[in-house]
Amino acid sequence: MKKRGKKIIAMTLAALAAASLATVSQAEDNGELVLFTWESMFPQEVLDEFTNRTGVKVIYSNFDTDETMLEKLAQADGGDYDVIVADDYIIEQAIQEGLVSEIDKDVVTNFGNINPLYQGQFYDPEDRYTVPYGAGIPLIVYDPMMTDVEIKGYSDLWDPALEDSVAITANYRVINGITLLSMGKSMNEEDVDVIEEAGQRLLELAPNIRLIQDDNTQDSLLNGEASAAFLYTSQVTTVMNENPDLKVVYPEEGLGFGIMGAFIPSAAPNAGAAQEFLNYLLEPEVFAQCMDYIGYYNTSSAADELVNPNLVVPDSVTKGEIIRNVSAEADEAYNKNWTEFKAACGQ
Amino acid sequence: MKRKSRWGLCIVPLYVFTLLFVLGPMLYMVAISFAQNKEGYGFSWLFTTENYEKMTDPVYVQCFVQSFRLAFTTTVLVILLGYPFGYFMARLSERGKRIMMFLIMVPFWTSSLLRLYGWIIILQVKGVFNMALVNLGILEKPLKILYSYPAVLIGMVYALLPFMILAVYSSVEKMDWALVEAARDLGASPVRAFLTVTLKLTLPGLLSGVILTFIPSMGLFFIADILGGNKIVLVGSLIQDQLTRGSNWPFAAALAVVLMVLTSLLIFLYRKITHVKDLEGIF
Numbered sequence: 001m002k003k004r005g006k007k008i009i010a011m012t013l014a015a016l017a018a019a020s021l022a023t024v025s026q027a028e029d030n031g032e033l034v035l036f037t038w039e040s041m042f043p044q045e046v047l048d049e050f051t052n053r054t055g056v057k058v059i060y061s062n063f064d065t066d067e068t069m070l071e072k073l074a075q076a077d078g079g080d081y082d083v084i085v086a087d088d089y090i091i092e093q094a095i096q097e098g099l100v101s102e103i104d105k106d107v108v109t110n111f112g113n114i115n116p117l118y119q120g121q122f123y124d125p126e127d128r129y130t131v132p133y134g135a136g137i138p139l140i141v142y143d144p145m146m147t148d149v150e151i152k153g154y155s156d157l158w159d160p161a162l163e164d165s166v167a168i169t170a171n172y173r174v175i176n177g178i179t180l181l182s183m184g185k186s187m188n189e190e191d192v193d194v195i196e197e198a199g200q201r202l203l204e205l206a207p208n209i210r211l212i213q214d215d216n217t218q219d220s221l222l223n224g225e226a227s228a229a230f231l232y233t234s235q236v237t238t239v240m241n242e243n244p245d246l247k248v249v250y251p252e253e254g255l256g257f258g259i260m261g262a263f264i265p266s267a268a269p270n271a272g273a274a275q276e277f278l279n280y281l282l283e284p285e286v287f288a289q290c291m292d293y294i295g296y297y298n299t300s301s302a303a304d305e306l307v308n309p310n311l312v313v314p315d316s317v318t319k320g321e322i323i324r325n326v327s328a329e330a331d332e333a334y335n336k337n338w339t340e341f342k343a344a345c346g347q
Numbered sequence: 348m349k350r351k352s353r354w355g356l357c358i359v360p361l362y363v364f365t366l367l368f369v370l371g372p373m374l375y376m377v378a379i380s381f382a383q384n385k386e387g388y389g390f391s392w393l394f395t396t397e398n399y400e401k402m403t404d405p406v407y408v409q410c411f412v413q414s415f416r417l418a419f420t421t422t423v424l425v426i427l428l429g430y431p432f433g434y435f436m437a438r439l440s441e442r443g444k445r446i447m448m449f450l451i452m453v454p455f456w457t458s459s460l461l462r463l464y465g466w467i468i469i470l471q472v473k474g475v476f477n478m479a480l481v482n483l484g485i486l487e488k489p490l491k492i493l494y495s496y497p498a499v500l501i502g503m504v505y506a507l508l509p510f511m512i513l514a515v516y517s518s519v520e521k522m523d524w525a526l527v528e529a530a531r532d533l534g535a536s537p538v539r540a541f542l543t544v545t546l547k548l549t550l551p552g553l554l555s556g557v558i559l560t561f562i563p564s565m566g567l568f569f570i571a572d573i574l575g576g577n578k579i580v581l582v583g584s585l586i587q588d589q590l591t592r593g594s595n596w597p598f599a600a601a602l603a604v605v606l607m608v609l610t611s612l613l614i615f616l617y618r619k620i621t622h623v624k625d626l627e628g629i630f
Contacts (some may be wrong), residue, residue: 164491170486170577172592211494221437224472225493327385339580340406343413346496346579 078266110282134296254319433515494576518552
């Protein structure tokens with residue numbers, strides 16, 4: 001009996017070894033969880049703590065771009081990976097292609113911790129598939145020492161007192177978007193007439209523009225070139241570290257943001273552990289640790305108290321929108337607005 | 348005879364290279380410029396002239412006007428600074444010439460991008476230039492030079508001046524001074540001798556300097572981006588925008604074709620005027 005038992009174990013092991021050789025990253029022994037995302041998205045302590053608690057070893061696997069991720073996931077028919085963190089628009093595609101499984105809210109009991117501001121977005125309108133894991137939000141930062149204007153929203157950038165002293169990022173959709181928001185419209189407006197109207201309004205902003213630049217735009221606030229700037233999240237964080245006297249504005253007209261979401265692929269080898277992992281992530285202490293580490297805006301209300309206060313959007317902000325692809329005609333109109341605007345800035 | 352044909356074969360790789368990597372991409376670009384842009388990413392091979400029609404829109408015409416204006420102003424400034432420089436440099440002693448040549452070449456040892464960032468440090472509100480003038484009491488408030496048209500002009504002139512200097516220098520150096528002396532002996536004033544003899548003889552150098560300044564300045568859009576704060580839209584930056592953010596390759600190709608035709612026209616004119624086949628000052 002004993003001998004026979006050993007034989008069975010040996011055969012099982014051999015079969016397992018063969019299986020793991022066939023698909024390297026597929027962990028069939030229920031002891032591994034393959035996490036697939038960009039580099040440096042999770043602090044090592046958080047992953048170690050999960051292993052301590054559950055005995056499930058976390059294998060961290062990297063991709064460079066969202067597109068590579070989707071390609072690999074599609075090739076594996078939704079298998080190979082247990083938890084993936086990627087950008088909003090690519091998650092929409094993954095869901096449409098049936099590569100994402102629903103979150104089991106009986107296991108992920110912490111689902112209610114998520115800040116509703118980041119829920120119900122276009123890629124997952126019913127919040128069935130994703131846990132938002134940090135948001136990038138372009139915001140206005142200004143130097144109260146250099147201007148008397150109290151900036152509360154995008155519209156204030158049009159204030160004549162800010163002549164030749166506003167720096168902005170160079171993304172044509174974002175700048176068109178905030179103009180539309182300041183008019184009470186959607187950032188993803190499709191109506192060409194409305195877009196042209198926004199173009200006219202943008203031209204009125206031109207005299208205030210000091211520079212248009214995507215890289216290190218925040219420097220203009222530090223070297224005195226600009227008194228107000230519209231910056232990406234990482235730039236906001238950087239400039240606030242350099243000069244804490246600057247003021248960050250969460251524009252009253254609403255935010256434009258990009259969300260990173262965690263989801264479980266449709267054929268995740270260790271789906272059970274994946275659900276547990278998401279639940280673990282949503283624990284306030286764990287989530288706060290993660291947000292502090294990646295430096296993006298905190299997407300869990302429960303973690304607001306614990307996270308770096310610079311990464312918390314105030315409760316007063318209730319509206320947010322994500323920029324999406326629009327029709328070719330609309331895009332053309334946005335492009336034209338942008339070129340006209342830049343030319344007007346140079347006059 | 349046999350020997351000559353064997354040497355001829357050595358040129359074949361060069362022809363293949365030129366066809367593949369110069370003519371090929373150019374034809375591809377011309378082809379794309381007649382293709383149709385697709386929603387989102389990419390284009391389809393449906394023949395259309397709309398990319399060219401679109402360019403008649405005042406916004407885009409303005410880009411060409413702006414580019415020509417900047418190139419023209421830059422060239423005039425470069426002539427004013429570069430011609431005298433090249434002229435006097437050619438009259439230095441051999442040792443002096445070598446030192447000057449060395450000084451002109453030194454900046455090329457670092458990346459031009461890096462040197463432009465140097466200009467930012469000099470020109471910015473809290474920069475070297477402003478601080479010096481404010482501390483000397485010449486200015487009360489620092490000037491906002493950076494991210495303006497003058498800043499772009501400074502950068503352009505700075506980047507292109509050496510080409511003019513070298514073109515004029517090589518032309519003046521080759522000149523036969525006996526002709527100037529003859530003119531003076533025959534009673535011409537120094538100014539007249541300069542205008543009728545020196546200027547005429549160095550005209551090919553000057554014009555090749557003009558070509559070497561004018562044509563690159565149509566394309567040096569990164570200077571306008573860095574020192575102009577992206578506010579001056581040149582054809583170059585428009586092409587880049589359309590290729591990347593706008594993702595409209597056919598329109599970008601059409602713009603590039605028009606730019607290429609316009610600059611070729613300039614080179615053609617240059618040859619007509621000077622009857623010179625090669626540009627001077629490139630060695």
